[in-house]
Amino acid sequence: MSRKIIELKNLTKSYNGVKAVDNINIFIRENEFVTLLGPSGCGKTTTLRMIGGFENPDSGDIFFEGNRINDLPPYKRNINTIFQRYALFTHMNVYENIAFGLRIKKTPKDEMDRKIKKMLKLVELEGFEKRHVDSLSGGQQQRVAIARALVNEPKVLLLDEPLAALDLKLRKEMQIELSDMQKNVGITFIYVTHDQEEALTMSDTVVVMNNGLIQQVGSPVDIYNEPKNRFVADFIGESNILEGIMIEDFLVEFAGKMFKCVDKGFQNNEPVDVVIRPEDIDVTKPEDGHIHGVVTSVVFKGVHYEMLVESSGFEYMIHSTDMQEVGSEVGLSFGPEDIHVMKREGSEN
Amino acid sequence: MKNRAKLLAYPYVLWMAIFIVIPLLLVFFYSITSGDIHDSSSFSFTLEHYAKFFDMLYLNVIWKSFRLAVISTVLCLLLGYPVAYIISKSRQQHKSLLLLFFLLPIWMNFLLRTYAWMAILSPNGFLNKALEFIGLPPIEIMPGQTAVVLGMVYNFLPFMVLPIYTVLSKIDKNVLEAAMDLGANRFITFIKIILPLSVPGVVTGITMVFMPAVSTFVISRLLGGGKELLIGNLIEQQFTIYRDWHFGSVLSIILMIMILVSMAVMSKVDNDSEEEGRSAMW
Numbered sequence: 010m011s012r013k014i015i016e017l018k019n020l021t022k023s024y025n026g027v028k029a030v031d032n033i034n035i036f037i038r039e040n041e042f043v044t045l046l047g048p049s050g051c052g053k054t055t056t057l058r059m060i061g062g063f064e065n066p067d068s069g070d071i072f073f074e075g076n077r078i079n080d081l082p083p084y085k086r087n088i089n090t091i092f093q094r095y096a097l098f099t100h101m102n103v104y105e106n107i108a109f110g111l112r113i114k115k116t117p118k119d120e121m122d123r124k125i126k127k128m129l130k131l132v133e134l135e136g137f138e139k140r141h142v143d144s145l146s147g148g149q150q151q152r153v154a155i156a157r158a159l160v161n162e163p164k165v166l167l168l169d170e171p172l173a174a175l176d177l178k179l180r181k182e183m184q185i186e187l188s189d190m191q192k193n194v195g196i197t198f199i200y201v202t203h204d205q206e207e208a209l210t211m212s213d214t215v216v217v218m219n220n221g222l223i224q225q226v227g228s229p230v231d232i233y234n235e236p237k238n239r240f241v242a243d244f245i246g247e248s249n250i251l252e253g254i255m256i257e258d259f260l261v262e263f264a265g266k267m268f269k270c271v272d273k274g275f276q277n278n279e280p281v282d283v284v285i286r287p288e289d290i291d292v293t294k295p296e297d298g299h300i301h302g303v304v305t306s307v308v309f310k311g312v313h314y315e316m317l318v319e320s321s322g323f324e325y326m327i328h329s330t331d332m333q334e335v336g337s338e339v340g341l342s343f344g345p346e347d348i349h350v351m352k353r354e355g356s357e358n
Numbered sequence: 359m360k361n362r363a364k365l366l367a368y369p370y371v372l373w374m375a376i377f378i379v380i381p382l383l384l385v386f387f388y389s390i391t392s393g394d395i396h397d398s399s400s401f402s403f404t405l406e407h408y409a410k411f412f413d414m415l416y417l418n419v420i421w422k423s424f425r426l427a428v429i430s431t432v433l434c435l436l437l438g439y440p441v442a443y444i445i446s447k448s449r450q451q452h453k454s455l456l457l458l459f460f461l462l463p464i465w466m467n468f469l470l471r472t473y474a475w476m477a478i479l480s481p482n483g484f485l486n487k488a489l490e491f492i493g494l495p496p497i498e499i500m501p502g503q504t505a506v507v508l509g510m511v512y513n514f515l516p517f518m519v520l521p522i523y524t525v526l527s528k529i530d531k532n533v534l535e536a537a538m539d540l541g542a543n544r545f546i547t548f549i550k551i552i553l554p555l556s557v558p559g560v561v562t563g564i565t566m567v568f569m570p571a572v573s574t575f576v577i578s579r580l581l582g583g584g585k586e587l588l589i590g591n592l593i594e595q596q597f598t599i600y601r602d603w604h605f606g607s608v609l610s611i612i613l614m615i616m617i618l619v620s621m622a623v624m625s626k627v628d629n630d631s632e633e634e635g636r637s638a639m640w
Contacts, residue, residue: 063535083538090539096532100554109550110540154536161540 011039013075014165014197015060020069022055029055031221032069037165037199037214042191044200044208047218048244053201054169056218060199061090061167074164089158090167094174095150097142103129103153104138110161128156131190148179155190165197172207184211205245209233217241238351242284249290249325253283253350261350264300265321272350282351287315287328289347298340300325304333388607395603407608416592420612423589426503427572430510431518434567435560437511438518442559443552445519446526457523460516472509472580479505479581501583509577514570518563525559526552561628569617589613 016036022029030052037043045053058064060071062083070077078086089110098106107128111121129135132152142150151171158166171187172180188211191198202208208215209229217224217232217240225237236242239250253263258273263283275281295301302320313328318339325341333339389407393400410416445456463471478484479500486496499505529552537547575590582588589609596606 061535061539063538082543083535084541084543088539090536092532092536094530094532096530096536098533098537098551109537109542113541113546157536157540 011041013037014039014073015199016072017056017060018070018072020056020059020071021067022052022059022064023067028221030059030066033218033221033223035216035223035226037197039164039197040195042188042198042200042211042213043216044202044212044214045216045218046202046205046208046244047224048203051218052221053203053218055221057090057167057169057199057201060165061088062086087163088165088167089161089163091151091154091158091169091171093170095154097150097153097157099142101142102138103134103140103142103145106142106153107157107160109157114161124160125156128160131159131193132156147175148183151175151183155187159190159194159196163196165199166191168198168200170202171200173202173204180207187211209245217244219244235349236284236351239282239354242282242349242351247287247326247328249285249287249323251283251285251323252353253281255279255281255350259345261348264323266299268299268348269345270348270350271346272348275350275352280353282353284349284351285325285343285347286349287326288313289343290325290327290329291342292316292318292327292329292331292333293340293342295338295340298342300341302339302341304335304337304339307332307335385607385610388603389611392604395601407605410605411608411612416609419587419589419592420616422586423572424616426507426510426578426586426588427568430507430514430571431564431568433507433511434515434518435564438515438563439522439556439560442519442522442526445523460519463512464516468513469576471513472577475505475509475512476500476580479508500581501585503582503586505581506578506586506588509581510571510574513577514567517566517570521562521566522556522559525556529555558628561624565621565624568620572617573613 013036018034020030020033029050033052033056045056047053055064059066062078062081062085066079071079073086073088083090098109101109104125107125108121111124116124125138126135129137132155134149134152134156137145137149137153142153145153151174154171168187172183175183184207187198200208200211209232212229214226215229215232216226219240225232225241227235232241233245236245236248242248242250251263253261255261255272255275255278256267257277258275259270261268261270261272261281261283292298300320302318302325304316305319305324306317308315309332310328313330314332316327316329316333318325318327318341320341327341388395390403390405391401392404392406393402441460445453445460448456476483480486481496481498481500483500489496499508533555534547534551537551538544542550573590575588575594578586578588578591579594590613593606593609593613596602596609
C-alpha cells in the first residue's frame with residue numbers, strides 16, 4: 010500500500026451551532042481516487058473545503074504528508090481545487106486561465122508554453138488557447154478548469170461536484186475521462202458528489218457521509234454489497250430493508266421465516282436490519298419461492314422491470330428482465346449470499 | 359401580442375419627442391441663429407456665437423470646469439472604491455446598514471446639503487469655530503476651488519460607490535477562491551482578478567460622477583462664492599442675466615458634445631476590458 014498523503018484527525022466544524030462535520034477521522038493514500046459521498050448537507054463539501062484551506066476547522070487537525078497544515082492559507086498548499094461552477098476567470102482567455110498559477114510561480118515563458126500545450130492536449134482542447142472562456146460549452150469550461158488546476162502539478166486534486174452542472178451524457182463521458190486522467194497523471198483525487206452511481210463508477214475508495222459523520226469507508230463493491238447500516242443501504246442503490254433477528258451466526262429470522270446467511274459476529278437473538286438488493290431477488294412460481302406474494306405494480310425501466318410485490322404487509326422491490334402481470338401470485342427466492350445483515354441503528358443504546 | 363406591447367411604448371415616445379427631442383432641436387436652432395428672441399422674424403442664421411466661444415475667457419472656464427470635475431471624479435474613485443470594497447466584503451446583515459449610511463444623504467435635498475456645507479466651511483462656520491476652540495488658526499477654503507471640489511465629492515460620492523459595489527458583490531466567491539487556490543495571495547487576487555472584473559462598475563461610476571460634476575452650477579455658485587465660474591454657471595448666466603439665449607445654447611451644445619465624447623471614450627475603455635482575449639477569437 011502506498012503512503013498516506015492526507016490525514017484528518019477529529020475534524021469538527023460547526024455553522025451557527027449546527028455541526029456540519031462532526032469529529033471525523035480518515036486518511037487518504039497517495040494516488041488514490043477517494044469519493045466523499047452523501048446527501049446535500051452531509052458535510053462532504055465542508056470537509057473538502059477544509060482540506061483546500063477555504064474553511065478553518067473548529068477543532069481537529071489536517072495533516073498533509075505528515076505535516077499539520079491547519080493554519081496554511083490555500084495559496085501555500087500543494088493542493089488544487091476544481092469548483093462546482095468551474096470558477097474560471099471570465100476576463101481572461103483559455104491560455105491565460107491555465108497560465109494563472111504558473112505566472113505566479115514566475116515560470117519561464119517557454120516552459121509555460123510547453124506545459125500549457127501538454128495540458129490542453131490532456132483535456133483535448135488543443136488550439137483553444139485564444140478562445141474566450143465564455144464562448145466555451147459547459148464541458149469545455151470544466152476541462153479548462155481541470156487543466157488550470159493540473160498544470161500546477163498538485164499532489165492532491167480536490168473536486169467539488171465538478172460534473173453537477175453538465176447534462177447526463179456529457180457527465181458519463183467526463184466520468185470516464187476523469188478517472189482515466191487520474192490514472193495517467195498519477196495524483197490523488199478527492200471527489201465530492203451526491204451521485205452514488207458516479208461514486209461507485211469512479212472511485213477506489215468511497216467515504217459515505219451523513220449528518221457530518223462518516224457512515225462507511227470502503228471499496229465501491231464493499232459499500233454496495235456490504236452496507237454497514239440502514240442509511241448506507243438506502244443511499245447506495247435501491248434496497249429492501251427488513252427488520253429481523255439474528256438467531257445465531259449464519260442464521261437470521263425475518264418475514265416470519267428462518268434463512269441461512271453468510272453473516273456472523275452478532276449476539277444471539279440480536280435485532281438486526283436485513284438488506285436484500287432488488288436485483289438479487291428471483292421471481293419464481295408461487296410454490297417454489299421462500300416468500301409468497303402478489304404483484305402490485307410494474308414499471309418498465311429500460312433494461313429491466315421494476316416490480317413491487319406485497320407479502321404480509323411488506324412491499325418488496327424487485328428488478329427483473331421478466332415481466333409479471335399486476336395481481337398475479339408469485340414466489341420470491343434468494344440465496345444466503347444475497348442476504349446482508351446489518352446492526353440495527355440505535356440498537357446499541 | 360407583440361404589436362399590442364408596442365402600443366405601450368407610444369406614450370414614452372411621445373414624451374421623448376415633446377420634452378427631449380424638440381427642446382434639443384430648439385437649443386440647436388438658437389445656437390445657429392441670432393436676433394431678438396421675442397421676435398422670430400428678426401432671426402438670421404449665423405455661426406458668430408460659436409466663433410465667440412473660442413475666446414480665452416470662455417476656454418478658461420471650460421478648462422476649469424473639466425479640471426475640477428476630473429479632480430472630483432478621481433477623488434470619488436479613490437474614496438469610493440475602498441468603501442464599495444469594504445461594504446461588499448462585510449457580513450450580509452451589516453451590508454444594508456452600511457449602504458444606508460451612504461445612501462441616506464441622497465434622500466435629502468441637494469440644495470440643503472450644499473447649504474449645510476456652506477455653514478460648515480464659511481469663514482465663520484463650524485469648521486473654523488472648532489479650529490479656534492482647539493487653538494488652531496482658521497482655514498479659508500470657502501469661497502474657493504477646494505470648497506467646490508469638496509461639495510462635488512460629497513454630493514456625488516454615492517454615485518461612485520453604488521455601481522462599484524454592485525459589480526463587486528456580483529463577483530463569484532468561487533472565482534476568488536480559485537485564484538487563492540492557484541497560488542495567489544490576497545494582493546495578487548485583488549490586482550489580477552477583482553480589479554479587472556470591477557472595471558465596468560468603475561466606468562459607470564466615473565460617468566455618473568463626471569457628468570453632473572462638469573455641468574453643475576449650484577455647487578460652484580454656493581461654495582465658490584461667485585468667484586469660481588464654471589461652464590454651468592456661464593450657461594445659467596446667459597439665460598438668466600444676459601438674456602443671450604443664442605450664446606447660452608452654443609455653450610449647452612458644446613458641453614453636451616464634450617460629455618458625449620468623454621462617455622464614448624469611457625465606454626471604449628469598458629469594452630476593451632471585456633473584449634480582452636476575446637478579440638483574437640475569430
